[in-house]
Amino acid sequence: MKTMQMLKVVLVVLFLFGGLVGCAKTPPVSAVEDQAKVAQSDMSQQEEAKGVDDKSMQGEAVPSHEAMAGMQRIYFDFDQFTLSDEARSILAENAKYLQTMNDVQVVIEGHCDERGSDEYNLALGESRALAAKSYLVSLGISSSRLSVISYGEEKPLVNASNEDAWAQNRRAEFKAVK
Amino acid sequence: MLLRCFMVFLISLALPWSSLAATQIEISAPGEQSIPLALTTFLPDKGPQSEKISGEFNEVLLADLDLSGLFRFVAPKAFLDDAERIGLFSTQVNFPQWRLLGAETLIKGTYALEGEKLIVEARLFDVVNRRLLTGRRYVGEAKDVRRMAHAFADQVLKELTGEEGPFSARIAYISNQSGHSELWLMDVDGHRPIRLTNHRSIVLNPDFSPHGKELLFTSYRANNPDLYRKEIYSGKEAKLSYKPGLNVAGRMAPSEREIALTLSKDGNPEIYLLDTSGRIRKRITDSWGIDSDPSWSPDGNRLAFISNRQGNPHVFITDIFTGRTTRLTTKGKYNATPAWGPKGDRIAFTRQEGGRFDIYTINTDGTDERRLTFGTGNSEHPRWSPDGRFLIYSSDKGGKRGIYVMRSDGTGSRRLTTLESDSRHPAWSPRW
Numbered sequence: 001m002k003t004m005q006m007l008k009v010v011l012v013v014l015f016l017f018g019g020l021v022g023c024a025k026t027p028p029v030s031a032v033e034d035q036a037k038v039a040q041s042d043m044s045q046q047e048e049a050k051g052v053d054d055k056s057m058q059g060e061a062v063p064s065h066e067a068m069a070g071m072q073r074i075y076f077d078f079d080q081f082t083l084s085d086e087a088r089s090i091l092a093e094n095a096k097y098l099q100t101m102n103d104v105q106v107v108i109e110g111h112c113d114e115r116g117s118d119e120y121n122l123a124l125g126e127s128r129a130l131a132a133k134s135y136l137v138s139l140g141i142s143s144s145r146l147s148v149i150s151y152g153e154e155k156p157l158v159n160a161s162n163e164d165a166w167a168q169n170r171r172a173e174f175k176a177v178k
Numbered sequence: 179m180l181l182r183c184f185m186v187f188l189i190s191l192a193l194p195w196s197s198l199a200a201t202q203i204e205i206s207a208p209g210e211q212s213i214p215l216a217l218t219t220f221l222p223d224k225g226p227q228s229e230k231i232s233g234e235f236n237e238v239l240l241a242d243l244d245l246s247g248l249f250r251f252v253a254p255k256a257f258l259d260d261a262e263r264i265g266l267f268s269t270q271v272n273f274p275q276w277r278l279l280g281a282e283t284l285i286k287g288t289y290a291l292e293g294e295k296l297i298v299e300a301r302l303f304d305v306v307n308r309r310l311l312t313g314r315r316y317v318g319e320a321k322d323v324r325r326m327a328h329a330f331a332d333q334v335l336k337e338l339t340g341e342e343g344p345f346s347a348r349i350a351y352i353s354n355q356s357g358h359s360e361l362w363l364m365d366v367d368g369h370r371p372i373r374l375t376n377h378r379s380i381v382l383n384p385d386f387s388p389h390g391k392e393l394l395f396t397s398y399r400a401n402n403p404d405l406y407r408k409e410i411y412s413g414k415e416a417k418l419s420y421k422p423g424l425n426v427a428g429r430m431a432p433s434e435r436e437i438a439l440t441l442s443k444d445g446n447p448e449i450y451l452l453d454t455s456g457r458i459r460k461r462i463t464d465s466w467g468i469d470s471d472p473s474w475s476p477d478g479n480r481l482a483f484i485s486n487r488q489g490n491p492h493v494f495i496t497d498i499f500t501g502r503t504t505r506l507t508t509k510g511k512y513n514a515t516p517a518w519g520p521k522g523d524r525i526a527f528t529r530q531e532g533g534r535f536d537i538y539t540i541n542t543d544g545t546d547e548r549r550l551t552f553g554t555g556n557s558e559h560p561r562w563s564p565d566g567r568f569l570i571y572s573s574d575k576g577g578k579r580g581i582y583v584m585r586s587d588g589t590g591s592r593r594l595t596t597l598e599s600d601s602r603h604p605a606w607s608p609r610w
Contacts, residue, residue: 117528120470120484120491122382122470124468150423
């Protein structure tokens with residue numbers, strides 16, 4: 001029985017990582033753009049999370065659009081994209097502002113909190129941005145000035161895992177396109 | 179890209195008598211029966227002694243076999259002098275000695291280290307019947323010792339259960355370790371992480387092609403969530419779908435001829451099938467709500483996906499040929515992330531209950547739903563190992579999000595990634 005040895009060749013290709021992730025650390029730039037009230041709590045959250053897991057760096061990295069001083073964020077309930085009364089009144093203010101700035105193009109960013117499926121949240125973020133867009137259009141803003149992008153749960157405003165942080169992260173933001 | 183490729187040939191000599199070991203120990207479910215195993219530390223055959231080599235091989239093999247849940251380990255402290263003897267032929271092993279310790283199976287082996295060259299001989303014995311069950315000879319370099327141990331763990335499971343282990347595969351995942359969300363790859367025990375992308379943007383949703391040679395993922399590199407494909411060996415990367423709006427949740431069909439994904443080009447997220455050049459072949463869903471996150475059945479005939487078409491997000495199953503669609507989950511208000519198991523019979527998913535997400539599995543006909551995770555934190559995004567024995571998932575139960583593995587019955591959970599950075603969205607590769 002022990003006559004022959006069968007030779008079986010298993011070929012394994014190994015990836016090795018030469019010179020590890022040597023990308024120079026970009027200085028963490030705060031995700032805070034406007035809105036003093038939100039900005040303050042954001043800062044405090046960042047203090048807590050300092051040096052551990054600074055997602056706001058991601059925000060800085062994406063070649064993004066500038067926040068508009070005159071346009072306020074709106075917030076949403078968990079797994080919802082319907083506009084609250086408060087969100088509607090903020091959008092009405094935003095519309096007034098846009099009417100004074102006729103040459104400005106706006107990107108509406110939809111965001112979610114970190115819970116739930118990434119893939120579903122990308123869709124939900126888009127629904128939020130689209131809800132904001134169609135309300136602005138109904139208030140007379142030309143849809144050609146408005147585009148949407150969803151970031152799902154990828155760009156939290158507040159980098160923490162609690163109800164307060166999640167509530168602030170479920171939002172739509174309005175950015176000027178250069 | 180700082181990736182370099184090395185080719186390593188692991189030559190395994192399948193010993194002639196290993197093919198005769200047809201008698202398999204009957205095991206119906208992990209944890210149901212445990213085999214007493216004595217795992218000895220491998221001894222130096224020729225060349226210098228290296229506790230690093232023997233220690234690392236032993237540690238990797240022990241961790242893999244322990245995760246399998248099939249074994250009860252005989253305490254090494256109780257080992258007698260046969261553990262110190264090199265002889266690897268069944269005639270040389272003192273089986274009565276191992277029997278005395280209650281072992282029914284025994285792993286012995288040797289290594290020879292010459293400079294960087296490493297040869298490992300590993301043997302699995304049936305102590306009761308005093309015979310060799312399987313043996314492997316691995317030839318490589320000292321740095322390959324972990325791969326050799328994983329390969330032998332796969333072989334041990336194959337010999338004892340008839341189904342090879344999944345330990346030589348890899349885990350793809352998203353980590354922000356470099357400061358951006360990028361695509362990473364690591365061993366199934368969390369070791370040897372390497373970064374695959376350098377988009378310096380946001381990279382998301384990785385998934386392996388069924389043969390494991392490619393990864394699909396979404397990236398915001400071009401300021402829109404576009405779908406990319408990447409060849410793992412060559413590092414070659416191409417944009418596959420870049421329509422306005424979402425191009426996310428790309429999943430290659432078992433045939434590798436089609437890709438299911440979510441597009442929102444018409445303003446509402448729907449699931450489509452693309453051909454491999456990125457052209458739309460078929461639209462799968464058509465509802466007012468969100469449809470996303472498709473997962474292929476192993477036969478490629480059906481897709482599980484999430485939809486909120488009836489109000490809350492639930493898991494649905496659709497037949498891609500007939501279009502017949504049924505709702506799978508009925509409980510809870512938020513069910514997501516379906517992952518169709520490789521045996522075809524069960525689907526893993528997450529459900530939010532009491533404000534937290536946990537992982538469940540369910541039969542494809544909606545029966546026999548089981549909750550697998552309990553306790554604090556959110557456990558999300560389950561994916562199966564290629565043999566269906568394990569689930570990999572992300573959880574923030576440690577306060578920060580990391581990647582965990584557990585048996586498919588929910589036992590044996592352990593964390594694979596450090597908590598220094600955020601790691602999530604794991605996918606287990608097919609066998610390589």
